[in-house]
Amino acid sequence: MTVRECMAKLDAELVAGEDDLNKTVESVAASDLLSDVLATPKHNFILLTGLCTPQVVRTAELMGGVAIVFCRAKYPPQEAIGMAKVHGIPLLCTRLPLFEACCRLAGHGLEKA
Amino acid sequence: MTATSALLPTTTDPQDISIVSELMYQLKVRDVMTRTLYTATPANTLRDVQHIMRDRKISGVPVVENMRLVGIVSLDDIIRALDGGEIEKPVAEKMTRHVFTVEEHVSVVKAIDEMEKKGFGRLPVLNKAGELVGLITHWDVVRTLLEMLQEVAMQAEKRERTLQPTEAQRDAAQNVTVLEYTVEKDDFENAGRASSAVKKYLQSRSVDPALIRRVAVAMYEAEINIIIHSLGGRMTARVYPDHIHVSAVDTGPGIADISLAMKEGWSTATEKVREMGFGAGMGLANIKRCADRFQIESCLGKHTELNYEVDFIAKPAATA
């Protein structure tokens, strides 16, 4: 599934990273704990989180995450957007809570994390 | 942000673009602000302020008492005082007391954002103690960015000229490249920058991405630990042809019981740190898992030193 398809399933708004929407997402990482994310063995994941800090983007960058979804309509700070642009990581915002966002992505051939 | 991002080159090597924009986000208000201040005290008259404005060609004068910013007088205030025959009155009676300020350690990007939101062309800058230390204007930012771009361009040129010989010399002489970073206590804004730089360097050496990820994840956890648990420290990455050695050394409280600290889920992190998504107590265990060799030692009340190595040959046991 592509980032663009995830975006549609989550009714998400694009904040940054238009050029990278066709990248392939292979798995989902969902957590409000960055250490949790840092411990996941998943590759090419889309990161769903209720956190909304630049460190979320840093975490995804260091792990080769494909895209980030901020849940419950949190809008990322400017530093996060800048970092995401530099590293080519699309940022999405959805009104859905974390759990419901996960459910929407479930069963589309994605591995859960 | 259009004003600043428009300055970025669009046709150069992506590596260089990323250096410039990273620099921009790294730039702090204190790096660009004007430190020469013309201020008034509450006891000065508005006439005094009018003279400061005329002599210094400025349109806003901060009012300071015991190093603290207590108000600001704008050109508008002076004109109104002249109109109303109140120009001999003390500043304290007419100054604007509610002043929007910015702290010296926040990023320039954030400061510009504030100026745009509030519709002001300048903001007084305070230090952590709340004392007035400078003034930031759009112009300060543009000037510094231009200087920075020039510097980056010069370095890129120099790098191009000298890259091959240095790489060869370095390898022949000692077979090691050393990358060093200072990590400050509570500096969340820069958290992960050292790890990211090392990652970028390893990519330039074409190290296997799965190995780079293990190096970077372990380094990020170690960096975060210095930020949240210590008083500050240094991270050093030594890159050899066949492996990398990373050390994280800090001064601080140290660790009383290392085997307890290594347990997943055990943490002394504060609630504030947890709200930021850190402090789950999984860091040290994850560093060990990512590393081929791992060692940690600590002296209670003094320091902590963590060392790990990752070999540049894929190991089947590697998970992260």
Ligand SMILES: Nc1ncnc2c1ncn2[C@@H]1O[C@H](COP(=O)(O)OP(=O)(O)O)[C@@H](O)[C@H]1O
């Ligand atoms: N550099 C350090 N200085 C002091 N204490 C540390 C340091 N690193 C780790 N610790 C201690 O070890 C505990 C476990 O660390 P870690 O596994 O990284 O989890 P976390 O950082 O999420 O608490 C920390 O909560 C802290 O008490």
Ligand SMILES: [Mg+2]
């Ligand atoms: Mg930790």
